[in-house]
Amino acid sequence: MSPTLATIEDADAPSTDDVPTTGTVVLAPDPRSLDALGRNHTLEAALAELVDNSIDAEARHVLIRFVRDGSRLLRLLVIDDGIGMDAMSIDVAMTVGGARSYGDDQIGRFGLGLKAASFSQARSVTVVSAADGHEVVGRRWQIEQAKKDYRCAIVEPTFAAEQLSRNWGFPESNTGTLVRWDDVKAFPIIHDEPTVERFLQDAVARVRTHLGLIFHRILEGSGIRVVIAVEDGGDDVYRHEVTALNPFGYTRTGARGWPKALVAGRDSRELTLTCHIWPGRSTAEQYRLDGKEIERQGLYVYYKGRLVQRGGWNGLTNPDKQLNLARVAVDLDGDVERMIYLKPEKNGIEVGPEFGPAVKSAEASGGRTFAQYLDEARGVMKASNRRDRSRPAILPPGTGIPAAVRRAFCKELPFKDEEAIEVLWADFADDCDDFFGIDRKQGVLWLNKRYRKGLSGGRRGSVSDVPVVKALMFLLMEHIFAGQNMGPRDRDNVDLWQAILTAAAKAEIR
Numbered sequence: 001m002s003p004t005l006a007t008i009e010d011a012d013a014p015s016t017d018d019v020p021t022t023g024t025v026v027l028a029p030d031p032r033s034l035d036a037l038g039r040n041h042t043l044e045a046a047l048a049e050l051v052d053n054s055i056d057a058e059a060r061h062v063l064i065r066f067v068r069d070g071s072r073l074l075r076l077l078v079i080d081d082g083i084g085m086d087a088m089s090i091d092v093a094m095t096v097g098g099a100r101s102y103g104d105d106q107i108g109r110f111g112l113g114l115k116a117a118s119f120s121q122a123r124s125v126t127v128v129s130a131a132d133g134h135e136v137v138g139r140r141w142q143i144e145q146a147k148k149d150y151r152c153a154i155v156e157p158t159f160a161a162e163q164l165s166r167n168w169g170f171p172e173s174n175t176g177t178l179v180r181w182d183d184v185k186a187f188p189i190i191h192d193e194p195t196v197e198r199f200l201q202d203a204v205a206r207v208r209t210h211l212g213l214i215f216h217r218i219l220e221g222s223g224i225r226v227v228i229a230v231e232d233g234g235d236d237v238y239r240h241e242v243t244a245l246n247p248f249g250y251t252r253t254g255a256r257g258w259p260k261a262l263v264a265g266r267d268s269r270e271l272t273l274t275c276h277i278w279p280g281r282s283t284a285e286q287y288r289l290d291g292k293e294i295e296r297q298g299l300y301v302y303y304k305g306r307l308v309q310r311g312g313w314n315g316l317t318n319p320d321k322q323l324n325l326a327r328v329a330v331d332l333d334g335d336v337e338r339m340i341y342l343k344p345e346k347n348g349i350e351v352g353p354e355f356g357p358a359v360k361s362a363e364a365s366g367g368r369t370f371a372q373y374l375d376e377a378r379g380v381m382k383a384s385n386r387r388d389r390s391r392p393a394i395l396p397p398g399t400g401i402p403a404a405v406r407r408a409f410c411k412e413l414p415f416k417d418e419e420a421i422e423v424l425w426a427d428f429a430d431d432c433d434d435f436f437g438i439d440r441k442q443g444v445l446w447l448n449k450r451y452r453k454g455l456s457g458g459r460r461g462s463v464s465d466v467p468v469v470k471a472l473m474f475l476l477m478e479h480i481f482a483g484q485n486m487g488p489r490d491r492d493n494v495d496l497w498q499a500i501l502t503a504a505a506k507a508e509i510r
Helices: 030-038 044-055 087-093 113-122 143-149 157-164 193-214 215-223 355-361 370-384 402-413 449-455 466-483 489-507
Strands: 007-009 025-027 061-069 072-082 120-128 137-142 176-184 225-232 235-241 262-263 270-279 300-303 307-310 327-332 339-344 349-351 422-426 436-439 444-448
Touching: 025 262, 044 061, 044 072, 044 113, 044 176, 044 193, 061 349, 072 193, 087 120, 087 137, 087 270, 113 120, 113 137, 113 143, 120 143, 120 157, 137 143, 137 157, 157 176, 193 215, 193 225, 193 235, 193 307, 215 307, 215 444, 235 466, 262 355, 262 370, 355 370, 402 466, 422 449, 436 489, 444 449, 444 466, 449 489, 466 489
Parallel strands: 061 225, 300 327, 422 444
Antiparallel strands: 007 025, 061 072, 072 176, 120 137, 120 176, 225 235, 262 270, 270 327, 300 307, 339 349, 436 444
């Protein structure tokens, strides 16, 4: 009688190695293995996998939509206008490890992305798709059923067509794919509107930052648009485009002569490491990214234009705060096996035995080595941490000054241990057109609200709006708040600044 989970084949020919064998068995997977699929995925990493598929399908528009009904989150959708799939293609796509071929320019590689991403986040996964010249098709996995017998449900064609035919907010297309997650594991389990709102704010921010970073090269160079939306009661209440977040997006280098390209390996197994040094004390979003500084130093590895590792040294050196300005771009092009291997989840790399020695011996034009690069990056960091002690301490900036600007002040100037100065808008008397007012007792620099719209360009106001104007006013006026009294020279200067700035503000709104 044949075994239940294995089939015994005829004995092999004598083995050519030193381990003798007597035959082979085919071991079918246990459906419970689905529980482990995609365990390393966060919500944002799982959505990145689905965006990979959309890019490979030649989509020009990708929409990620959280569907909400007041105090409940119902489902999550990812829709694109790519080339879509027919019945045979969708069966392969929904098969765990489905055997399909990938083009040289496609991101997909292992046949696990859609399933690993979806099963990691949802207990029910539906995919409907339309390909040119084919009927709309759909398939649905329910994880509990799949763990019993791997049976995948066929979605009723009319329902599938209705799902795709909705107005998704991008140009109408006859082709495309929709992925629907129901019973999403990360969603709040209680029906409470404030809880749902906080979850959405955090989730949308994390997803936007992650996708902007992971796909920054693709977003910058291909014209693909990725949008995140929140639907409530059938209408979008939030819709925001993902923008590129380039981890090498500084405006000036931190050290003259860098970046430099170091070539590791030789012949057909060359690997180029482009070594960058960020300028010190940067407050740019491209520098801060979405994690701790020490986690963002190191290797930034790209595969087909997609970032697959963001930081970490993979054994080349140890993480060190003095290396926070060091970032190295690496492209996985050509035959670099034995040096670097891409993880199936595309969330990092593993290095082979040739990697370390190859990088150690790599040189840039002019003879610079990787060790010299690290030393120079440390030197720039040390120099940037040396505060000019000749600068006098100032009163700290407070409410009204954005947090990023306050951090910049803190890095450049020592603060006095006194109350902060607030820079706030206020309604002045109808017959007063002064641009600013000073309340030294309360520690507030007031700005006349009648000029707010003109200075903000008509944008909606917030407590931290017009940061350039507020930062300049703080630099100009900070010393006026120091000490017990204003002297004659201070009063004369305030009158001078009031006259000039009021005239400028009036010209701004004229």
